[in-house]
Amino acid sequence: MSKITVLVVDDHPLLREGLIKILSLDDDLEVVGEAGDGETGIKLVHECRPQVVLMDINLPKINGIQACKVIKEQYPETQVIVLTVYEEEKLVLDIVRAGANGYLLKDVEPNTLVQAIKDAVCGKAPLHPKIAGKVLHQFGQMAKALDMNNGPLLTNREQEIVRLMAKGATNRSIAKELFISEKTVKNHITNIFKKLEVGDRTEAVIKAMEKKII
Structure with a gap:
């Protein structure tokens, strides 16, 4: 290895x-x-x-x-x-x-x-841990200030995947959690990136929280 x-x-x-x-x-x-x-x-x-x-x-x-x-x-x-x-x-x-x-x-x-x-x-x-608390606080404040209908809509499955991504889950662990294949997870993540107009997982989670999607 x-x-x-x-x-x-x-x-x-x-x-x-x-x-x-x-x-x-x-x-x-x-x-x-x-x-x-x-x-x-x-x-x-x-x-x-x-x-x-x-x-x-x-x-x-x-x-x-x-x-x-x-x-x-x-x-x-x-x-x-x-x-x-x-x-x-x-x-x-x-x-x-x-x-x-x-x-x-x-x-x-x-x-x-x-x-x-x-x-x-x-x-x-x-x-x-100190930083995680600050990040969650800031996202909470940002979410309150945003219109719920201001962002692109994700399917229920895509929202589940973004929530797991926010917890730091890998594609393999997401697949295991949702009882789907890793390939399916990758396809969902590709769609999430397109809908949220982002280029990576961190940006996707931030955008989803800003838009109150999760």
Whole structure:
């Protein structure tokens, strides 16, 4: 089984070194590069094509939000996990809108960080408990302000799938939960993306919540 490749982007050399040591202890992970700013991070994504980018928000040259947006636009299959000290709701929503697949705080336990990387590769969206609460609160506020009829209509089955996607479920687990094939799940997700006019699972969940579809 091939290892999960990871790029670490943080402007603090000591923290980068510590993260690399932690990740290198796991046999399933391989750190393929490190960067101290967003610009270099984007360049290394192009050169190394990591499966996961572990990145801070407050970066020199190009900040983490802008870097995440560029990475997800150019390499949508790359999973971007934010690892930061910032908990502000606006920053959380900005980075999620930029396409981030996960958001963790730097007080996270090493084993939780390692598992989050593995979960992201499997299609899940790792969130620190504090951040999950902020995201749900913001989406709740946004939902109250929106007209229920403002968005595209999904079928009952598509709504079920989006709800499971919001919980971080993979295609395989969705298929098992709904007693359908993975191919059928993929077809439904393709239709969901078209109806919501989005390009990935995270955007689909956000759009569905904004439109009060789920």
